[in-house]
Amino acid sequence: MTQPLSAFQHLPASLFTAAAVRELDQRALTDEQIPAFELMSRAGQAAFGCLLQRWPTAQFLTVLAGPGNNGGDAYVVAALAAIHGLDVNFYTLGDHGQLSEASTRAREMALAAGVEVKPWAGVLERDSDLLVDGLLGTGLNKAPAGELAELIEQINSHPAPVLALDIPTGLHADTGCALEPAVRADLTVTFVAMKQGLLTADGPDYCGDIAYACLDIRPAVLKSMAADVERIGYQVLAERHEGLAARRGNVHKGRYGHVLVVGGDEGMGGAAAMACEAAARSGSGLVSCATRGSHAQAILMRRPEVMVKPVVSGLELLPLLERASVLAVGPGLGQGSWGELLLQQVLQSDLPVVLDADALNLLASPGWRQAFGERQVIMTPHPGEAARLLDVDIRTVQNDRFAAARDLASRYSAVVVLKGCGSLIAHPDGRVALCSDGNAGMASGGMGDVLTGVLAALLAQGMDAWQAARWGVCLHSAAADRAAHENGLCGLLATDLMPWLRRLNNYITH
């Protein structure tokens, strides 16, 4: 299956931490006078509505309820299912003698509807059509263990699809990390506000499809809290951007900037070539490439529009730096002395720059770390590069991608694009955007080089680093989604994005 363009575009743009969602719940309670049980009932109704829509023929439901309010939602779903004439197996896990007042009322509602409430006895029947996960929600505070872990394993190996209430059990709402074992859902119906962890790291894999239910809380209440993270996607491209130089009639190529790509050590010429082509296809007026002489010919054959200059030293880079308006440094740069000399020269310039790949690896070495201050800089690490830049292991980065991206942006005083599922764009002032587009086909060589070229071209056309990173990540993801939509995820090549970069940058979407 290919992922359609903008799979998550219908979701709200504001993403929140679990603590912020709790605060919103509280405001709904106090400002809107919506009692907790009323909210819980609305949550259960919304989830049951999605259930009927997605699985209209399901007859045998197994509903699993934990001891918190997520379990309360499960009681409501079970009650509605029973009233609707479905067969419901209802199992509880944990201590249901200490339920909240709202969950107690939900339990009474289920009992009144004829649901037989039983503690889970260790075996999940195989004949269910659908499993409903109301075990844990945003209250998750440690990795599931013991019988909860056992139950999750059984859910995941069960043939029936899974509907998760609010968030799959075991998925951390703030980080998107699956604290294994975690429930792998087919559909997650999330309540009140979007949790930031649903859309990055493990989030999309564990949530499956996501439906959002605001529970009729007034928009004013939802807007009364600043979002922790802004979700962005393909629609960003529809904002004809004030930062992007208008394409008027009476213009010349100099108006749209001059990107100089620096990279392509021996054996890695393709990386520089792809960054160049992406920059040209994303609208840079001129593109030059400082690279090894051995593949100058090949780059010219592929894209004669690129001005290719073989360089062997940093000094040879100087005249090129004088002519360029933006630098894209790192694709195929290598970490040898050639790459080091070029990067040293680049770091002395004050031109806007995109730093990627080996430029980041070199920058992570002792003695190279620096903060960029006022210079317009975009760093585009994948988690491995981010880990080196932060001097931690990859797991630490992936365990909290939001923290890693913010930390990098503040340490290096640069806009940071932390790549990976749900790419994050962090500003040194603490703002973070999450791109919810893109697909797993992008996990292939050269995608990062293309992104570097895209970002450099946008800087060259007048955007600042933050604007270029937001727009560029969305353009790149949208191009990859479009390319994957045609022929599938597997085998998607970085160069497949090129025609789509051009089309989508011109907002031609079909």
Ligand SMILES: NC(=O)C1=CN([C@@H]2O[C@H](COP(=O)(O)OP(=O)(O)OC[C@H]3O[C@@H](n4cnc5c(N)ncnc54)[C@H](O)[C@@H]3O)[C@@H](O)[C@H]2O)[C@@H](O)CC1
């Ligand atoms: N507060 C509200 O007004 C609303 C809350 N709603 C639901 O309430 C949920 C949040 O409820 P809660 O804060 O009660 O949290 P949970 O229902 O997620 O559960 C918290 C309970 O589980 C325990 N727990 C956490 N991690 C555990 C682990 N790994 N193993 C075993 N036990 C663990 C905690 O100690 C606590 O007792 C939301 O996710 C949502 O489903 C919805 O009903 C909508 C309205």
Ligand SMILES: [K+]
């Ligand atoms: K859940």
